Amino acid sequence: MIMTATVESPIEGALSTAEAVLSGRAGTAVSLTDPEDLGGSGRTVVARVRVSRNLVSTHRTLVIKALGADDNPEAFHREVAAYQYATALPSESRPGPQLIAHDPGKRVIVLSDLGTGRAMTDLLASPDVEEVSRAVSAWGQALGRMHAATVGGEGDFDALVRRSRARIARSAPTRLSRRVVAELPAVADSLGVAVPDSVLARLGDAVHLFTDGDFRAFSPADVGPENILINSDGVRFMDYEWGGFRDATLDVAYGLATFPEHLGARATSVRADLETALVDAWRAEAQTMWPALADERAVADLIASARLLWVWLSTVVLVGVGDGPLDGAEEMLLAHDWAIMTTDVVVACNRWQAIADAANRAAESTQGLAELGGFCESFAAALRRNWLS
Structure with missing residues (x-):
């Protein structure tokens, strides 16, 4: 029998990483499905995902952004700081998506989904x-x-x-x-x-x-x-x-x-x-x-x-x-x-x-x-x- 190795795509890798980050934050298993590629620059992955299991959140969809392994992390850290600052603003003054979770080590950001609009x-x-x-x-x-x-x-x-x-x-x-x-x-x-x-x-x-x-x-x-x-x-x-x-x-x-x-x-x-x-x-x-x-x-x-x-x-x-x-x-x-x-x-x-x-x-x-x-x-x-x- 010939065994074929399964290679995880960048989007699949970003999804599994985001699941791990969200699960660790929630203290319970979080499952994400149906990734939709939203396009990213370079090796960065940006995708909309459906939350199929999450007992502590009302979000039905989220957006994940994962930095490529070879990309400069400076932009990631600065972007996290910007989202943290904006998320802390009153909701009526918040200019964009809310930061849900992030992991500097895994270089992944999870944001609220603004929808289609x-x-x-x-x-x-x-x-x-x-x-x-x-x-x-x-x-x-x-x-x-x-x-x-x-x-x-x-x-x-x-x-x-x-x-x-x-x-x-x-x-x-x-x-x-x-x-x-x-x-x-x-x-x-x-x-x-x-x-x-x-x-x-x-x-x-x-x-x-x-x-x-x-x-x-x-x-x-x-x-x-x-x-x-x-x-x-x-x-x-x-x-x-x-x-x-x-x-x-x-x-x-x-x-x-x-x-x-x-x-x-x-x-x-x-x-x-x-x-x-x-x-x-x-x-x-x-x-x-x-x-x-x-x-x-x-x-x-x-x-x-x-x-x-x-x-x-x-x-x-x-x-x-x-x-x-x-x-x-x-x-x-x-x-x-x-x-x-x-x-x-x-x-x-x-x-x-x-x-x-x-x-x-x-x-x-x-x-x-x-x-x-x-x-x-x-x-x-x-x-x-x-x-x-």
Whole structure:
């Protein structure tokens, strides 16, 4: 008789590991069945599973995330800390799934299942403009509630990070951003566009928003449409791998930079109204903690700088980060599947034009935006000439 060895698949391995972790936590056997692959990056497994036996929990389905054996554990520890922090928030302010269990040794995380709901990407593509507007406003409100609920909580988050054996990776986004900002003049010059000193100053100020800023709050980090689900509980953010504290305007600018490409053939006026809806909804919720948000012009100016940074960062990654080695944290940042990153030249060009349009609309009431709008328009045109002609 020939014996055939049975090789356990990565999903089966993640399921059995999660069963062991949950059983140890519950003090009784827990059985998980019917794994559904939700897709993961690299060797990471993300799957929805059905709870077929668990006497101490009402959860019928859960989501398990298991890190690959060869993957850097730093991201795992940081993600655990982010979920721990967010899970401790009041339920009405909790931005995403609840952490049910985790095991640093086995490198597995078990989360509550947000269900199917509707993806923000699908809602943005809806032909019903009112439906799109409601979704975008809900997105802004959810950001504002999360930010308002976490003001002053950075010390608690840092303690969780230290306890989880992760480093507080504040400096990696700043280092990478400084590096790409320094490359803008040379890239622009190669395209025949001069960079005004005011634009470089904006980018320099925006880099500091990762580590400083007047509106520091918790963020899951990747708050683009691909990581947003709307279910019966409202807007829910997914993917906390780079979660942490930073200036809240970075989240708003991230949304403004990433959602227009999912709108399809919308009129420019509709796009402008949707951008305004997101910002106004966020301000309405967050202003309870930050009265300074009442200054609409100052907020618009700050968000414009943050948006410029995001779009330039995505552009320079598209064309190449430049010379010199990256450190481990910078490599991890670039390896993450960020919503802001794109390999589509048309998307990159449209993002620059969108900043130009927004800056030009606000130029009459906000000093300094006219020069930004002119530069972004020229840069968008230069990209089209060099990449698309």
